[in-house]
Amino acid sequence: MKKKIAILFFLVVHIMSTLTFNVYGAEAENLQSKSAILINADDGQVLFEKNSNDKMAPASITKIMLLVLISEKLDSEDLKLEQEMTISENAAGMGGSQIYLEAYEVQTVESILKAICMRSANDASVAMAEFMYGSVEGCVKAMNDKAQELGMTNTKFINVTGLPEEEHLTTAHDIAIMTKELLKYNYVNEYLLTWMDSVYVGKEKDSEQVLVNTNRLINNYEGLIGGKTGYTTEAKYCLSAAAKRNDTTLIAVVLGCDNTKIRFNEVSQLLNEGFANYKNLLFHKKNEIITSSPVYCGKEDTFNLISKENIYYFTNSDCKMEDFNLEYIIDENLKAPLTIDSPVGKAILTKDDQILGEYELYPEKEIVKEGFFKFYFNNIVKNIIE
Numbered sequence: 001m002k003k004k005i006a007i008l009f010f011l012v013v014h015i016m017s018t019l020t021f022n023v024y025g026a027e028a029e030n031l032q033s034k035s036a037i038l039i040n041a042d043d044g045q046v047l048f049e050k051n052s053n054d055k056m057a058p059a060s061i062t063k064i065m066l067l068v069l070i071s072e073k074l075d076s077e078d079l080k081l082e083q084e085m086t087i088s089e090n091a092a093g094m095g096g097s098q099i100y101l102e103a104y105e106v107q108t109v110e111s112i113l114k115a116i117c118m119r120s121a122n123d124a125s126v127a128m129a130e131f132m133y134g135s136v137e138g139c140v141k142a143m144n145d146k147a148q149e150l151g152m153t154n155t156k157f158i159n160v161t162g163l164p165e166e167e168h169l170t171t172a173h174d175i176a177i178m179t180k181e182l183l184k185y186n187y188v189n190e191y192l193l194t195w196m197d198s199v200y201v202g203k204e205k206d207s208e209q210v211l212v213n214t215n216r217l218i219n220n221y222e223g224l225i226g227g228k229t230g231y232t233t234e235a236k237y238c239l240s241a242a243a244k245r246n247d248t249t250l251i252a253v254v255l256g257c258d259n260t261k262i263r264f265n266e267v268s269q270l271l272n273e274g275f276a277n278y279k280n281l282l283f284h285k286k287n288e289i290i291t292s293s294p295v296y297c298g299k300e301d302t303f304n305l306i307s308k309e310n311i312y313y314f315t316n317s318d319c320k321m322e323d324f325n326l327e328y329i330i331d332e333n334l335k336a337p338l339t340i341d342s343p344v345g346k347a348i349l350t351k352d353d354q355i356l357g358e359y360e361l362y363p364e365k366e367i368v369k370e371g372f373f374k375f376y377f378n379n380i381v382k383n384i385i386e
Contacts, residue, residue: 031266034236034256037172038270040278040314041180041242041249046173047274055154055169056255059230060097060120061238062162062170064178065143066129067228070113071185073132081110090136091127096163098123099209102202111199117191118211120229122161129160136160150177164234172253179240179251183226192226193218217241221268223275225249229263239263243271247282247312250274281319283311283326283349289364290347291328297370298336304364305330311347311359325350330361338367 028036028050037052039045046052073079084106092103099115101107101123109131115124129139136159143157152174158165182188191197195218198210214229217239227241237257243250252270257263284290289304290311311326330345338344340363349357 031254031269032257032262033254033266035172036252036254036266036270037176038250038252038274039176039180040280041183041251042280042310042312043314044177044180045314047250047278048270049173052173052176052253053154053171055171057164057168057232057235058162058170058175058255059232059235059238060162061175061228061230061240061253061255062157062160062168063116063120063125064175064182064228064240065146065157066116066125066139066160067188068146068178068182068185069132069139069142070116070128071182071187074187075185079109079132081108081113083109085109085112085127085131087123087127088130091123091130094122094126094161096122096161099199099201099211100207101127105201105203105205107199107201113188114191114194114197114199114211115209117188117228118194118197118213119209120214122163125160146181147174147178150181152177162230162232162235164232172255175240175253175255176251179226179228179242179253183242183249183251189226192228193224195219215239215241217264217268220264221271227267231260237263239267241267241271243275245275246279248275248278248280248314250278278314278316279319281313281315281324283313284347286310287364290361291330293330293334293344295338295367296333296335298338298367299370300367303338303367305344305361306364307347307359307361309359311349311357313349313356323351328361336367336369338363340364340366 031050035051035054035056038048087101087105089103092101097120099121112124112128115121126136129136133139139160140157147155155170155174156167158168195213198208201207201209215227217224223243223245225242225244230238237260238255240253250271252267254263254266284307286309287306292302292304294302327348334344343360343362345361347359347361
């Protein structure tokens with residue numbers, strides 16, 4: 001048997017079966033990019049697409065997946081910013097965009113990470129790949145494995161830099177997916193959003209390399225939280241960018257633009273149209289205390305409940321904050337011990353008796369079982385005395 005604790009949230013939503021670019025002020029055929037997509041970063045819902053599953057060369061946008069792997073290792077503490085690496089001849093010999101690393105010089109992870117994020121340096125990317133996986137080939141395998149894990153079914157990485165190779169291809173849709181994955185972490189945001197910095201290279205650290213970020217939206221777009229540019233003759237000008245306004249986060253990707261002005265303008269246009277027409281209605285942030293419940297046999301009589309994910313609904317911008325119902329259904333007669341990974345109930349989001357979402361609820365912290373003698377005294381002896 002379950003008890004119901006119903007709380008009314010003032011919110012209304014217009015339920016749409018599909019979301020298309022038709023509601024926007026621009027049409028797909030007016031975009032000059034060869035391929036483009038706009039998604040909601042919270043659930044991956046596609047708001048607009050143009051040839052988004054066409055396989056294309058991604059240039060240095062490839063490095064987003066490298067940044068995902070770096071972020072994972074920083075998160076697990078297998079990698080630390082202050083760690084030092086020795087640059088190989090292979091890394092030092094990379095062409096294209098670079099910071100002119102010398103073979104056998106020593107650099108920190110942080111300096112190399114700055115160079116990847118800001119200058120899109122190929123020599124730094126290869127150095128990091130070798131440091132993390134022992135070889136470029138090992139890193140490429142990890143990149144492809146991660147792509148498969150994320151459902152990037154139209155992606156194949158051949159290198160870590162994005163330099164042209166015939167089979168090194170992905171899609172705007174898959175790039176949006178890996179950009180969404182990168183947003184789970186905060187380790188590289190600082191560098192992706194830094195306009196200017198510098199690193200010292202060479203065995204004697206006597207050469208200053210000034211880093212100017214290749215993503216000019218840093219200074220020109222409100223709410224930008226990340227982005228990565230790319231360019232080769234084959235790929236042309238590319239960009240993946242994420243921005244957040246209030247509780248809404250969107251990701252826009254454009255590929256195959258004829259010049260850099262087009263890529264920045266069209267990403268800005270897609271993001272602007274998205275923010276103008278859609279929004280996330282956020283009920284509870286993940287790990288936020290939602291309600292409380294009694295518990296038996298615990299050191300405390302009650303405990304707090306949280307959701308491990310945001311409780312939200314993505315809808316059009318015409319909605320008002322009323323008429324929505326969020327109901328908590330919590331297990332009755334809960335007994336300690338309870339772990340933080342044991343679901344103890346659900347939050348159910350409805351409108352007009354239609355279920356729009358269900359979210360598991362968990363204890364905010366571990367609930368420890370009360371010792372037998374203390375429990376006996378508090379619940380038996382104490383009652384007799386009183």
